[in-house]
Amino acid sequence: MGKSRTAPTLNDVAKEAGVSTATVSRCLNSPARVVEETRKRVLSAVDKLGYTPNMAARTMAANRSYSIGAIIPTMDNAIFARGLQAFQDHLREKGYSLLVASSAYHPDVEKDQIRTLVARGVDGLLLIGHAREDEIYDYLEQHQVPALVAWSYLPEARQPSVGFNNRGAMCDLARSVLAAGHRRIGLISGVTQGNDRALSRVDGARDALAEAGMEPQALTVIETPYGIDNGAQAFAELMRREPRPTAVMCGNDVLAVGALREATRVGISVPGEISITGFDDIELADIITPSLTTVHVPHREMGQKAASELIDMVEGRSAGRSTCIRTHIVSRASLAFSKT
Amino acid sequence: MGKSRTAPTLNDVAKEAGVSTATVSRCLNSPARVVEETRKRVLSAVDKLGYTPNMAARTMAANRSYSIGAIIPTMDNAIFARGLQAFQDHLREKGYSLLVASSAYHPDVEKDQIRTLVARGVDGLLLIGHAREDEIYDYLEQHQVPALVAWSYLPEARQPSVGFNNRGAMCDLARSVLAAGHRRIGLISGVTQGNDRALSRVDGARDALAEAGMEPQALTVIETPYGIDNGAQAFAELMRREPRPTAVMCGNDVLAVGALREATRVGISVPGEISITGFDDIELADIITPSLTTVHVPHREMGQKAASELIDMVEGRSAGRSTCIRTHIVSRASLAFSKT
DNA sequence: TTGTACGCGTTATCAA
């Protein structure tokens, strides 16, 4: 009496059902290869013993872990959190587990995390953005771990990606800003070092200016880590510049919210005196006053598409197709016609 | 020429260094047990081959995976995202990886995820809240997987917990509301079924009313899933009740933001006509207009404390100590004296 | 259709 102190194994099930371990294994992995009669006996034994396969053993034997790794800059940000949640949901549906690691936007940490996850035997890897040493991609190839990039779409890149056109979207948004008559524009960008999304967004804004035949100096760029306080500080600095911009575009909504807060604090009317734009369209963008003109990114759709594509790669159905997720501009109160 | 197609193993390193696999293993796990001379040789071989241990094999042999599982209702919510991020950071410092799963507030899904993670050989498990069938705790005990509960502090519960006193905090907040002269109070709660935090918060509000000698009917409770839109809808419904409440307390900040949005939409002045309170103190609470009176929960601190405690349990240094994380009320604009 | 037996890459025990 008294249950055994250790989890039941294939062997226990085999004995219980009076078959070999091979048969039990087949019952679980390719039920078609075993006759109804025995299968029933086996499955009831599985049930009776409460057997659950030991994944580590399975991983070793099959060289397959049914787990996917994801390395994101941080979970503490609505945009990654939402996309990751969708990614995980879809993974689970397909029988995969998710191993998450975060890099805090630090390339060295990310590199380390990649090694860790590969050593853990993940079947595939989700990475954010393309900017990364070639050595890392070599490493992944050597270990034959399929990797998919998300949050950025660059069809010509070495790695397949499921994301959106950061540059094009920011360019569109900048066109709107120009169309509203703004000619002196500030841009609060996230740190572009090692962050191709941030860099592309800056480039996109520059594209629009060039297209309009404006001088590059018409755009004043400040780089700062993402964060509300940083956005506020950067905004304050932009307000000290001469001539003062009439519109401030921000690398993401979080920075924009910071800018907005600072404007409110010092009594600068938005969009009366200054227009402000964001990027991502997190929930906050619609809640804040004034509501934020921004670029809507369908994060859930991206997360789920990334999951299905990565699984296709892992299971050999795809060598890695890239998908461009469509974004669109959401016009809200924070952007208005320039008064000057 | 041409690197081997498969990752180097302990064996490869052993050959390269001219020692046995046992020695290599010792070099990596208890360097003290091997003499300087050989250790150097081994480590350089490790380096040369770019060896990384195969975690699945290690897990099997040592019956220890250096991975921790966490099952949270959803990542798509600032409060869990932030706490989880801190949890992961600390885990990583200690050499553990994080396996995340989300239950979408659904007990059956959670149960399933627990089995999955245990089968994957996690060394420990982080769970949110205490409310859960005893059978699950039995299962965890049987499998000898230490589990820690977070986001809720209940020292007398079966499982150790690192969290805060949801009931007490909500009671304190309700006292403030009462002190502001409110006597008809609405409460928009999250779904209490299977969610002890939500239930405790409702109880806490009731405690304060009882303490003040008020009838239970003075509190009108509406339950709804977390979400801005749901908060808005619930608020609208409360406004239809007679007599109309003069203050609406919300189970969390997300619901409160929804309530606020609806109030703004229909032109009810906050806090002029109606006061509103939240819970959690997410960034949004301070950004929104009017800013939200709420309960501040130090999520980062909780996440990190949970990680260190769980690791202590896993490594046998603790049988599971419970820790109460202190919360405090943050008074902002959304709560004011009742005009009636 | 089912069973036998080997291998996956480590750790750990026991000798040397």
Place this chain on the structure above:
DNA sequence: TTGATAACGCGTACAA
């Protein structure tokens, strides 16, 4: 201090 070698639990040729 180091080296053989036996587990660990499962998948899968290959044989029956």
